[in-house]
Amino acid sequence: MIGDKYGKNADALLSKKLFLLDMDGTIYNENRIFDGTLDFLSQIRARMGRYLFLTNNSSKSVEDYVKKVSAMGIPAGTADFYTSGQAAVFYLQQQYPGETVYCMGTRSLVNELRRSGIRVVTEPDDSASVVLLGFDTEVTSEKIRNTCIMLGRDVAYLATNPDLVCPVSFGYIPDCGSMSIMLKNATGRTPFFIGKPEPIMIDCVLRETGFAPADAVIVGDRLYTDIAAGKNAGVDTICVLSGEASEQDIETGEIKPTWIFDDVKSIWKVLSI
Ligand SMILES: [Mg+2]
Structure with missing residues (x-):
């Protein structure tokens, strides 16, 4: 045994x-x-x-991860990863087919959604019916403001992952879950989280x-x-x-x-x- x-x-x-x-x-x-x-x-x-x-972690694409782990000597190709960004693509295609998505996330996440054929906007837009929040390591006060504008409208609200913090060399930085709490304080809205x-x-x-x-x-x-x-x-x-x-x-x-x-x-x- x-x-x-x-x-x-x-x-x-x-x-x-x-x-x-x-x-x-x-x-x-x-x-x-x-x-x-x-x-x-x-x-x-x-x-x-x-x-x-x-x-x-939805801030990096699968290609970014392949590069990162390969540099550590880990044998892995694109088929050996699954990110909450990929799960978000699947979920959007299943639940909101053909709908326009407003995304607050990294350029990498926006590109991943677009590559899969989803129409994505990153500025307030009347045609968007879904808001997707990712772990945005490129966040700006303008993006936060735009997301608050969108969450004040009649839109579905999803987020890639509920993690409160992301470990880094010196400790932690706020992850998607913490950003969602910040947005909830301003808008009263809570997302459905797609990741683990x-x-x-x-x-x-x-x-x-x-x-x-x-x-x-x-x-x-x-x-x-x-x-x-x-x-x-x-x-x-x-x-x-x-x-x-x-x-x-x-x-x-x-x-x-x-x-x-x-x-x-x-x-x-x-x-x-
Ligand atoms: Mg972990």
């Missing part, structure tokens, strides 16, 4: 074929790759099956890869996004302690992962036996 940090039976991990990995706090911290990440990833490809990176913990990203990935929920496992460091998304999608979860969640958070919180490991290196060690 193999076990997690607390000796809980983890034999089911040996038959997993799809590893859905969070990135920040799980395989690296901003630009510093964690010890054991490369071993863990090559083990998955050699013995288990496939890995795919799931990220709530909603199961939309996981459902999309399972459908595209053809794996069943039982074949997959989520590995992440946040209880209220990564682990909750796994629960909502009916997929087993591993919480690693290399990022946000602490042992105490898991103990006292309501969202419990299937397994707990210190970091991806410990998962690799256990699966190596």
Whole structure:
């Protein structure tokens, strides 16, 4: 039998074929790759099956991520990522086909929406019937003002991800969830969040890869996004302690992962036996 940090039976991990990995706090911290990440990833490809990176961060496109992880020595192509921006494209196409979207997000997110054929505006526009808020690392007071103008109209309101903060080298910066709180204070409106913990990203990935929920496992460091998304999608979860969640958070919180490991290196060690 193999076990997690607390000796809980983890034999089911040996038959997993799809590893859905969070990135920040799980395989690296901003630009510093964690010890054991490369071993863990090559083990998955050699013995288990496939890995795919799931990220709530909508400020970068998949191409940006391929560049970023390739620079760390991680083997990955565009098909190995799924971002909340991609899930937003899917959701908009399903729920609001043909509608014009006002987007407060990075140029990268706007381009991703446009490439998929969605009509996007970034200035107040009467033809827009949906507002999409992303993690906007290029935000300006003018963009905030424009978004408040749009939210005062009769529009649907979506946001890519509910994360309150994004980890950076010196600590944290406000993420999409915090920006949505700022906008709520001004407009009274709360968005529907597309990324984790909603199961939309996981459902999309399972459908595209053809794996069943039982074949997959989520590995992440946040209880209220990564682990909750796994629960909502009916997929087993591993919480690693290399990022946000602490042992105490898991103990006292309501969202419990299937397994707990210190970091991806410990998962690799256990699966190596
Ligand atoms: Mg994370």
